[in-house]
Amino acid sequence: MTAEARKRISFVVPFYNEGVNVDLFHGTIKVTTAALPYDLEFVYVNDGSGDDTFARLRAIQDADARVTLVNFSRNFGHQKAITAGLDYATGDAVVIMDADLQDPPSVALELIARWEQGYEVAYAQRRTRKDGLFKRVTASAYYRLLARIGDVDIPRNTGDFRLMDRKVVDEIKKYREHDRYMRGIVASLGFNQIAVPFDRDERLHGETHYPLPKMIKLAVDGVLGFSTFPLTIMTRVGVAVSLFSVLWIIEVVLHKLFFPGDLVQGWSLTMIAILFMGGINLLMLGVLGSYIGRIYREVQDRPIYTLDGVYRAGEAERARPAMVPTQHSSPLTPASPASAA
The missing domain is CATH 1.10.287 (Helix Hairpins)
Structure with missing residues (x-):
């Protein structure tokens, strides 16, 4: 494979008060993906963290030229952080995953393998999960309810851990609603999708940033966004x-x-x-x-999120591009930092 023909894979990862996991996650994902025959891009989104997450991400971005750091002006939420990551990812395929290592980076290799086989969406489907009884029961009941009343067939036991081809990402970027439920949006698009079963690990460090109120809001967004x-x-x-x-x-x-x-x-x-x-x-x-x-x-029709800055290797801090798709405007792709200069 020549240098000109090498494809690029982007990893989009939201961070919210994950300072304790930043270095461990980046070190793990670097080792896991070292043998991939692709150019790699890591798009890390700091979702208004109140700890040292931004400082740690900034240090990683300075040390690794493949890292793009998108910094929110405040906390906008997990789903909007994913949206920002997709807006700035430039890869031929994009992998979305969480930073707490409950989504094993090794599974990303299986997602990429399905992409190489021609699938345009490969989503990680939880075979087992090491969560409490309450969360397991409520999650199972929720997915069953959504399957019965939803207008879109959303696969059960799936989160946002998935790989999407560039053409799927470009379609998702046209969807600019504020109450976002990304797994529902992806399911509604169609394309050639496949499940990759995996066993979800326990969170290694820190506390979950999806407490019950946020889980309820996400569940409500899924119902109201994809069911009448x-x-x-x-x-x-x-x-x-x-x-x-x-x-x-x-x-x-x-x-x-x-x-x-x-x-x-x-x-x-x-x-x-x-x-x-x-x-x-x-x-x-x-x-x-x-x-x-x-x-x-x-x-x-307000912006979905507001940026404090975008950081790339060898470039100064960048403000948010002026032309970002909104609900009622045409689906323009955000200007790259080079073109925005």
Whole structure:
């Protein structure tokens, strides 16, 4: 393979308060990928970390010319950090993985092997996971629910650990919604996809940065972003409650006609009915409000993320390119640092 013909593979990795893992992760990924016959690019995204993650990433970027450091102005979240990494990755294929080494770098080699076989998306599918019972049960229940109500067939037990061909990445960059669920976006694109089973390791250092509230938000983004079932169920609940009310009215009328002495006088039953209907109404309004809130954020058309700077080998700090695709603009590719100079 000549130098001119060598393809490039980009590794996109978000970092959030991962200072304890930065050097270990980069050292591991360098050793794991050393024998690959490709040019390599490491796009590390600092998602507004509050520890020494940025300083450690900066040191790695100074020492390794293959590293591009994308630094957020604040914490925007894991899914948006992945988006920024894809915006700046230049490889013929892009591997997305986490920095906590729960996604074994060795599995990335299997993903690349599937790409070499002609697959355009190779996603790592968890065969086993060393998580707590609560997380395993809720994750399994969530994927089953999403499979039943989702408009897109999203593979079960998959995260964002995957490889995507350049043409898939270019399509994803057209999707600029703010409430992002990347694994759903990738599944919705189609292309030739294949699962690569793996056993997920335990987190080596630090604490998880996906606590229960963030997990719930991600799950809600997956449901609301790829299913209209919550809207349709509002009608079904309305019909069910109305039918129940009609049957109740019939029952009261029959008691009044044939068993008037059995009717219980008082406000208890009335108040229960009022509170029940009020709760149903508020619940349905909440579901509707969730969709309206998403529409509102998209209509505002604000940038998905804001950068403090971009660092590449041998170049000064770069500001964010002026032309970045938004929800309603044409899908322009971000200007490279060379062209932005």
